[in-house]
Structures are given as structure tokens and as C-alpha cells.
Amino acid sequence: xxxxxxxxxxxxxxxxxxxxxxxxxxxxxxxxxxxxxxxxxxxxxxxxxxxxxxxxxxxxxxxxxxxxxxxxxxxxxxxxxxxxxxxxxxxxxxxxxxxxxxxxxxxxxxxxxxxxxxxxxxxxxxxx
Amino acid sequence: xxxxxxxxxxxxxxxxxxxxxxxxxxxxxxxxxxxxxxxxxxxxxxxxxxxxxxxxxxxxxxxxxxxxxxxxxxxxxxxxxxxxxxxxxxxxxxxxxxxxxxxxxxxxxxxxxxxxxxxxxxxxxxxxxxxxxxxxxxxxxxxxxxxxxxxxxxxxxxxxxxxxxxxxxxxxxxxxxxxxxxxxxxxxxxxxxxxxxxxxxxxxxxxxxxxxxxxxxxxxxxxxxxxxxxxxxxxxxxxxxxxxxxxxxxxxxxxxxxxxxxxxxxxxxxxxxxxxxxxxxxxxxxxxxxxxxxxxxxxxxxxxxxxxxxxxxxxxxxxxxxxxxxxxxxxxxxxxxxxxxxxxxxxxxxxxxxxxxxxxxxxxxxxxxxxxxxxxxxxxxxxxxxxxxxxxxxxxxxxxxxxxxxxxxxxxxxxxxxxxxxxxxxxxxxxxxxxxxxxxxxxxxxxxxxxxxxxxxxxxxxxxxxxxxxxxxxxxxxxxxxxxxxxxxxxxxxxxxxxxxxxxxxxxxxxxxxxxxxxxxxxxxxxxxxxxxxxxxxxxxxxxxxxxxxxxxxxxxxxxxxxxxxxxxxxxxxxxxxxxxxxxxxxxxxxxxxxxxxxxxxxxxxxxxxxxxxxxxxxxxxxxxxxxxxxxxxxxxxxxxxxxxxxxxxxxxxxxxxxxxxxxxxxx
Numbered sequence: 152x153x154x155x156x157x158x159x160x161x162x163x164x165x166x167x168x169x170x171x172x173x174x175x176x177x178x179x180x181x182x183x184x185x186x187x188x189x190x191x192x193x194x195x196x197x198x199x200x201x202x203x204x205x206x207x208x209x210x211x212x213x214x215x216x217x218x219x220x221x222x223x224x225x226x227x228x229x230x231x232x233x234x235x236x237x238x239x240x241x242x243x244x245x246x247x248x249x250x251x252x253x254x255x256x257x258x259x260x261x262x263x264x265x266x267x268x269x270x271x272x273x274x275x276x277x278x279x
Numbered sequence: 280x281x282x283x284x285x286x287x288x289x290x291x292x293x294x295x296x297x298x299x300x301x302x303x304x305x306x307x308x309x310x311x312x313x314x315x316x317x318x319x320x321x322x323x324x325x326x327x328x329x330x331x332x333x334x335x336x337x338x339x340x341x342x343x344x345x346x347x348x349x350x351x352x353x354x355x356x357x358x359x360x361x362x363x364x365x366x367x368x369x370x371x372x373x374x375x376x377x378x379x380x381x382x383x384x385x386x387x388x389x390x391x392x393x394x395x396x397x398x399x400x401x402x403x404x405x406x407x408x409x410x411x412x413x414x415x416x417x418x419x420x421x422x423x424x425x426x427x428x429x430x431x432x433x434x435x436x437x438x439x440x441x442x443x444x445x446x447x448x449x450x451x452x453x454x455x456x457x458x459x460x461x462x463x464x465x466x467x468x469x470x471x472x473x474x475x476x477x478x479x480x481x482x483x484x485x486x487x488x489x490x491x492x493x494x495x496x497x498x499x500x501x502x503x504x505x506x507x508x509x510x511x512x513x514x515x516x517x518x519x520x521x522x523x524x525x526x527x528x529x530x531x532x533x534x535x536x537x538x539x540x541x542x543x544x545x546x547x548x549x550x551x552x553x554x555x556x557x558x559x560x561x562x563x564x565x566x567x568x569x570x571x572x573x574x575x576x577x578x579x580x581x582x583x584x585x586x587x588x589x590x591x592x593x594x595x596x597x598x599x600x601x602x603x604x605x606x607x608x609x610x611x612x613x614x615x616x617x618x619x620x621x622x623x624x625x626x627x628x629x630x631x632x633x634x635x636x637x638x639x640x641x642x643x644x645x646x647x648x649x650x651x652x653x654x655x656x657x658x659x660x661x662x663x664x665x666x667x668x669x670x671x672x673x674x675x676x677x678x679x680x681x682x683x684x685x686x687x688x689x690x691x692x693x694x695x696x697x698x699x700x701x702x703x704x705x706x707x708x709x710x711x712x713x714x715x716x717x718x719x720x721x722x723x724x725x726x727x728x729x730x731x732x733x734x735x736x737x738x739x740x741x742x743x744x745x746x747x748x749x750x751x752x753x754x755x756x757x758x759x760x761x762x763x764x765x766x767x768x769x770x771x772x773x774x775x776x777x778x779x780x781x782x783x784x785x786x787x788x789x790x791x792x793x794x795x796x797x798x799x800x801x802x803x804x805x806x807x808x809x810x811x812x813x814x815x816x817x818x819x820x821x822x823x824x825x826x827x828x829x830x831x832x833x834x835x836x837x838x839x840x841x842x843x844x845x846x847x848x849x850x851x852x853x854x855x856x857x858x859x860x861x862x863x864x865x866x867x868x869x870x871x872x873x874x875x876x877x878x879x880x881x882x883x884x885x886x887x888x889x890x891x892x893x894x895x896x897x898x899x900x901x902x903x904x905x906x907x908x909x910x911x912x913x914x915x916x917x918x919x920x921x922x923x924x925x926x927x928x929x930x931x932x933x934x935x936x937x938x939x940x941x942x943x944x945x946x947x
Contacts, residue, residue: 167730167756174749175737209722239725260729264737 152272155180158199159271162192162215163207163237168260172205175264176271189213197225201232202278203271206254208238208245216248223253233274237267286314289377289410290349291321291363291402292340302340305381306347317377318344319352321362324548338638338677346633346640353675360401367409379411438490445486445494449501452482453509475510476531483535487542495539503532558679561589565686575694582687583611590679593665596687597625599658605630607661621647621663628661637666638677650680652688656696659688716884720900723767730760759804766834770900773831774884777907782828784911789826790938791854791864792819798834805838808846814853821941822862823934828908832916835901836866836928843926844868862935867927872920881918882906905930 159181161172166187173183184199186192189210196204204222208215219234226232235256236249246257256270290305292298302318309316320341345351354369356362363380370376382402403412456478479502487495507517511524564585572578579596586594595615597607607629609615617625624636628649635641636648648666652659662684734757738750745753776782792815799811822829840850848869857863873881884903902916909916914932921927 165726165730167760168726168733170756171730171734171737171753174745174753175733175741178737178741178744178749239722239729260725261732262729262736263740264733265740267733 152268153180154268154271154275157181157203157271157275158184158201159203159205160184160186160192160195160199160201161205162186162189162195162210163205164188164209164211165207168207171264175268179268187211189215189218193218193221193225196222196232200225202275204232204234205237206234208236208240208249216245216252219249219252219254231278233271233278235267235270235274237262286312286379287375287377288314288316288379288381289366290316290318290344290381291359292318292337292344293320293359298340299343301381302344302347302349305349306344308381309348314378315350316348317350317352319354319363319366321359321366322353322355323358323362324544324551335638335643339640339643342634342638342677343640351678353678360405363402364405367406377410379413380406381413441490441494442497444490445498446501448482448486449479449498449505452479452502453505456510475506476527479506480531480535480538484538484542487539488546491546492539492543495542496536499532499535499539502535503528506531555675557589558675561586561679562682562686564589565683565690568690572690572694575691575698578690578694579611582690586683590664592667595663595665596660597629597663598660599629610660615663617663618646620645625649625661625663629658632658634677634681636663648680650684652684652691654685654688654692656692659691662687720771724764727760727764727767731757731764734760755804762801762804766838767900769831770835770904773828773904774900774907777904777911782911784828784908785825786823787826788821788936788941789824789829790819790821791862794826794830794833795852798830798837802834802837802841805841806850809841809844810847810849811837812849812851814851814855816854816856819938820854820856820862820935821938822932823936824912824914824932825908828912832905832908832930833864833866835905836930839901839928840866840868840870843870845870856935857931861931861933864930864932865927867921867925869925872924872926873918878918882916 154176157180159176161169161176161183162185163169163172164187169185169187173185176183181203184195184201186195189212192204192206192210206215206219206222210218215236215238219236223232223234233255234253235258236254237258237260238245239260241259249257255274258267258270288305288309290301292302305316305318308314318341320337341351341353352366354362354366356365367376380402406412456475483495483498483502486498504517507528508515511520511528513520565582568578568581568585572581583594583596595612596610597615598610600606600608607625620642621636624642624645624647627641628635628651632651632653633639633641634648634650636645637643638648646665647663649661649663652662662680664680734753738745738753738757742750773782795813799806799813837850837852844850850869851865851867853865853867855863855865882902882905884900905916909930912932913934914930916928916930918926918928
């Protein structure tokens with residue numbers, strides 16, 4: 152699979168996670184922008200208008216669930232931006248809330264990189 | 280009989296020994312017909328001059344009536360009839376008018392019955408139109424004479440000193456008279472029979488009013504003889520010359536007697552009022568105690584001290600033994616000497632939760648009186664009062680004792696409930712924190728695992744397409760995170776061990792230099808973005824500590840510094856001896872420092888949890904463990920902000936030595 156021409160923003164406060172995500176996604180041809188907290192993440196999304204946002208929930212300044220609606224709102228006229236939640240939290244309640252607020256996919260940590268790539272591919276295809 | 284009204288019988292209690300029979304009849308009747316009943320005691324001013332046994336008896340009757348299910352009423356009045364009338368009026372206002380009244384009647388015959396009707400008759404005459412009366416004939420066997428003004432006068436108990444004072448008053452009157460006679464010339468004031476008797480009359484009135492009836496009477500008699508001997512012809516003799524003197528003297532005596540009677544009557548009344556006021560005050564003050572006490576033992580002590588003072592009687596609180604709740608033990612005072620009867624009464628009181636002892640129908644010969652302290656929520660204990668002499672006992676006393684017991688019970692219960700609430704709150708808090716800790720730990724374990732699994736799965740699935748440099752990065756990340764995970768797990772295990780007291784601190788001489796070197800090497804990967812500077816001491820120093828644990832602390836500190844310090848900045852490790860001769864190990868970063876006020880909280884394992892953000896994984900436990908370890912080694916750890924920015928963590932250990940000297944000693 153290829154993620155050529157796909158613009159992805161990753162928002163996660165753990166550096167090592169951002170590292171392997173960037174390596175993997177760029178290896179597949181995507182253009183990756185990183186942010187370490189909700190504030191920076193939101194700004195980044197507004198600036199680059201990515202196709203995919205990978206959002207961690209345990210961010211230092213704000214809960215990912217709270218910034219999710221704002222991120223989704225800056226989706227642009229075509230509303231095709233896909234938001235994939237990436238988190239340690241497994242509770243059903245959290246999942247439901249995430250989807251209510253506009254999440255397009257929910258992946259729990261730890262995960263296999265190939266699985267995440269598959270999910271991204273699915274979402275990208277679905278949005279087109 | 281009114282159909283719609285609830286039947287209610289009222290029984291008048293007086294000192295007649297057959298009253299018990301009346302009460303039982305009323306109780307039985309109430310039970311059979313399913314109606315309620317009450318007992319009324321009319322307190323007349325006579326009452327306070329009755330003898331002890333009578334007062335005690337009335338108290339017993341009232342207590343017994345209460346136990347048989349009656350509601351107790353007490354009313355003050357000048358005489359019984361008006362008292363009953365007053366009470367009925369009150370009942371009418373409250374809507375609880377009794378429908379029947381039970382009276383005891385002693386037989387009186389003939390003319391005497393007409394001239395001096397019994398109380399029952401009197402009541403009957405006064406109230407028959409308002410209430411259905413039923414008189415129960417009582418036989419004459421152990422008749423107690425009706426309490427009239429005269430009869431009670433003689434039975435009043437008297438103190439010898441009071442009689443002495445009476446005689447003294449008469450003597451002073453005599454002195455006054457003599458002084459007047461000698462000092463004041465005849466022209467101004469003629470001392471004759473009239474003034475003399477008046478002067479002595481003053482003495483009698485004073486004595487009666489101050490000391491009571493008997494001293495008053497004695498003073499009157501003494502004055503009578505004094506006047507006769509010293510002032511009436513023939514002088515110094517008891518004989519009288521004529522009828523005038525005799526009549527005058529008798530008039531004097533009569534006046535003196537009347538004065539004595541009324542004087543003592545007033546005195547009794549005044550004392551009754553004072554006593555009543557004191558008791559009301561006692562009950563009121565207990566409320567104040569309620570608000571002040573914060574612990575059970577404090578409440579007990581306050582209650583005990585207060586009450587001892589007010590009622591000026593020995594009292595004692597008894598509480599159930601913690602191990603065998605059926606047995607009582609003295610709570611305050613800690614040692615109480617109870618005679619066998621009182622002991623029995625006390626235990627019975629606790630078993631059956633009713634008043635026992637002096638002045639009650641149960642074990643009335645005991646020296647103490649006991650009331651149970653019980654509330655709806657439970658039985659708390661027993662309050663005992665030592666009855667010094669039964670003179671202090673009257674109907675109101677039983678009420679007072681019961682009220683004191685009840686108030687004490689409420690206070691103690693309230694305190695216990697407050698404590699329970701506190702404990703529940705604390706354990707709830709603890710549970711909440713524990714849950715938070717668990718979820719935090721779970722998060723902190725999963726995040727490094729996610730990095731490891733993610734990195735390695737990426738390496739594995741994209742092996743062919745990844746450039747070498749990136750392959751290296753992925754494996755380095757995985758390794759790094761695996762180490763972090765290891766460190767984190769160690770922290771948790773150590774924390775558990777420390778908290779359960781399992782950890783044994785070794786005492787060995789170790790080199791701080793070596794420790795820093797080992798840790799720096801171990802954390803090489805994580806410290807790549809920072810510059811590590813180590814400032815050593817001139818001489819080689821050894822500290823007495825547990826080497827492995829000290830390494831762990833140093834590692835935690837360096838790890839933290841690496842996390843918090845921005846990339847590219849310096850981390851400084853320095854070792855010094857401070858002013859108090861303690862070995863000091865410091866780690867300084869150039870990060871943002873610790874917010875004010877949190878320098879202590881940061882070492883608390885729950886600190887990170889209480890804040891909603893989760894800054895960096897693993898810092899929560901790490902510092903808490905450092906603190907536990909340092910304290911376990913009799914050292915210390917603290918943090919402060921460096922004036923030029925950044926946080927400085929400082930370890931201190933007191934046992935250190937010069938390494939070279941030590942080696943020299945060993946060789947030598």
C-alpha cells in the first residue's frame with residue numbers, strides 16, 4: 152500500500168511513539184507533521200489541513216476527547232479529514248464518546264504498525 | 280363516655296403507701312381497655328419539708344408508674360385540688376384531657392369526714408363535672424398522716440449549728456436591750472415590756488427565716504424565758520405577778536411562733552426555687568458542652584466535671600467492655616468503689632435498660648442510682664449517681680438523672696457518628712486514590728510497550744524498504760523504551776516492598792563517583808540530547824548506604840532531568856560536603872523548575888494523579904521511591920529552584936569518610 156500524497160498530522164506526547172510513527176508513515180510515502188500537545192496539534196491541523204489526524208487522548212494540556220470536536224470542525228468544506236484515535240484507554244464509554252464527537256477510527260495501544268497502516272488505508276479510501 | 284375520644288386515665292400520686300396498688304390498678308385497666316394513662320404528682324410547698332423516706336417513696340412511685348407505661352406529670356401548686364385543676368386545664372389546652380381519674384381514699388367517719396374532708400373528696404367535689412372519678416378505697420392499716428402545715432413542721436431535720444445560731448440571735452437581742460438601757464438616757468427612750476418583746480421578736484423572726492422552723496421555735500421559747508426572767512417583775516424569777524404580764528408574754532410567744540412558722544415556710548419555698556433553678560441550669564449547660572467536645576474522651580471528661588460541680592454528688596460513667604459488651608467497666612472516673620448492692624443495681628440497669636438503685640422500685644437500698652444511656656441507634660452505657668443522703672431525692676431528681684443520662688447518650692452518639700463519617704470518608708478517599716493509582720500504572724506500563732511493539736512491528740514489516748539509519752532508530756527506540764519499562768516496573772515493585780516494610784537497607788561503603796558513572800552509562804541513550812557535567816570533590820569520598828538502592832535514586836533523578844530539561848541543555852551533577860558535614864549529591868537541570876509550593880508535594884506518590892494532566896510517564900512514583908529510599912537510609916532528599924533557572928534535586932547522607940584514609944587504615 153502507499154500513502155503517497157497523504158498529509159498526516161500526529162498528535163502524541165510520547166516522543167518514542169511519534170518517532171516510529173513518523174518513520175513508518177514516511178516510509179509509505181506520507182507527509183508527516185508532529186505535535187506534542189493539544190494546543191499545538193490543533194494549530195497544526197488548522198495550518199496544514201491534513202487528510203488524516205492521529206490523535207492520542209492522554210495529552211498534557213487537554214484531554215484528546217475535548218480537542219477532538221475542534222479538530223473535526225477545521226475539516227474544511229469537504230469534510231473528508233479522518234481522525235484516528237490512538238490511546239491506551241479501552242473502556243467502551245470512552246470509545247462511544249469518541250465516536251459521538253466525530254472520531255472515524257479507534258485504535259488501542261499497544262498495536263502492530265501494520266494494523267495501524269491498514270486502518271489508515273481503509274479510512275483514506277472510505278473518504279474518497 | 281364520649282365515643283370519639285381516646286380514653287385516658289389519670290392517677291394522683293401522694294405519699295400513701297398504697298399508691299402502688301392504685302398504680303397497678305390503673306396500669307391493668309389501661310392494658311385491658313387499650314387506653315393510655317398518666318400519673319400526676321402535685322408538688323405543694325409542704326413537700327419540701329417532708330421527711331426523706333416520703334420523698335424517696337414518691338420518687339419511686341413516679342419511676343414505677345413510668346415503667347408501667349404512664350406518662351409522668353408534675354405540677355406545682357399551693358394545694359392538691361388547685362394543682363389537679365391546673366393540670367386538667369393544661370391538658371384541655373393540649374387536647375389530652377383525661378377521661379377518668381383514679382383516686383385513693385382513706386375512710387373517715389362521721390363528723391370528722393364532714394369537717395375535714397379527705398383530699399379525694401375535695402377533688403371529687405371540685406371536678407366531678409369535668410371528669411369521671413373513681414375512688415379506690417384504701418384501708419387504714421398503714422396510714423400516713425396527711426401532710427399539713429403543722430405535722431410536717433416537726434419532722435423537718437435540723438442541724439445543731441442552726442439551733443446554736445438561733446440561741447446566739449436571742450443572746451444578741453439581750454445584749455442589744457441591755458446596751459440600749461445603759462447607753463440611751465431614760466428621757467429619750469423608755470425601755471419597757473413592749474420594746475423588749477419587739478427586739479426579741481426580731482431575733483426570732485430572723486432565726487426562723489434564716490435557719491428554719493425548729494431553730495425559730497427554740498429561739499422563740501428562749502426569748503420567752505429571757506423576757507420573763509430579765510425584764511418582767513419579779514426579776515430573775517420565772518414567776519409572774521399579774522395576768523397582764525402573763526397575757527403579754529403569751530401574746531409574745533404566740534407571735535413568735537407564728538413568725539417562726541411562716542418564716543420557715545418561706546425559707547423552704549425559696550430553697551425549692553433555688554434548687555430548681557440550679558437543675559435547669561445544669562441541663563442547659565450540658566448543651567454548651569455538646570458544642571465544645573470533639574472527641575469521646577473529651578466529652579466524658581467535660582460532662583463528668585461539669586455535673587459533679589452542679590449536682591455536688593459523686594457520679595460515674597460506665598461503658599461496656601470492648602471485649603465483652605455485656606459487662607460494664609468504669610469509664611470516668613477510672614476507679615469507682617461500688618458496694619455489692621450498687622454493683623448489682625448497675626448491672627441490672629445495663630441488662631434491662633431501666634432505672635435502678637436508690638429511689639427506684641428496683642434494689643432501692645443501694646447507695647447509688649443508675650440510669651441507662653441509650654438512644655435509638657444503640658445502648659451506650661450507664662450513668663450512676665451516688666445518693667449521699669436521701670434528703671436530696673425528690674420526684675424532680677429522677678427526671679434530672681434521666682435527662683442527664685439521655686443528654687450524655689446523645690452527645691456520645693453524635694461524636695461516634697462523626698468519627699464514623701470521618702473514617703468512611705477517609706477509606707473512600709483511599710479507595711479512590713488506589714483506583715487512580717492503578718489506572719495510572721496501567722497507562723505507564725502500556726505506553727512504553729506501545730513504543731516497543733510499534734517500533735519492532737514497523738521494523739519487521741518494513742524491513743526491506745527501510746533505510747539503515749531508520750532501522751537503527753527503530754531498534755534504538757524499542758530498546759530505550761524497554762529500559763524505561765524495566766525501570767518503571769522496578770519502581771512499582773520497590774514501592775510495594777517499601778510500603779509493606781519488606782525492604783532491607785544494606786549498609787556498605789560505596790563510591791558516589793562509581794555510582795554516577797554506572798548510571799550515566801546505563802542512561803547513555805536517554806542522555807544523548809543533553810550534556811552531562813559532573814563536579815566531583817577533591818578527595819575521594821565513600822558514603823555508607825545501600826549501593827543498589829542509591830543507584831536507583833540517582834538513576835531516577837537523572838532520568839527525570841533528561842525528561843524535563845529541554846534538548847541541548849546541560850545537566851549538572853555535583854558532590855559536596857555541606858555546612859552540617861553531610862555528603863550532598865545534587866542533580867541540576869535547566870528546565871522550567873518546580874512550581875512554587877509543590878516542592879514537598881512532588882515527592883508524594885499521588886501528586887501526579889491529583890492533577891488532571893499527565894506530564895511525563897513515570898515521574899509520579901519515581902520521586903516517591905527516592906524519598907522512601909533516602910529516608911530508609913537515614914538520609915534525605917529535597918528540591919529547590921536554582922536562582923538561574925531549573926530544578927535542583929539534593930540528596931544528603933550523613934555517614935561518609937575519606938576513601939584513601941580508609942584504605943590506609945585497612946592496610947595498616
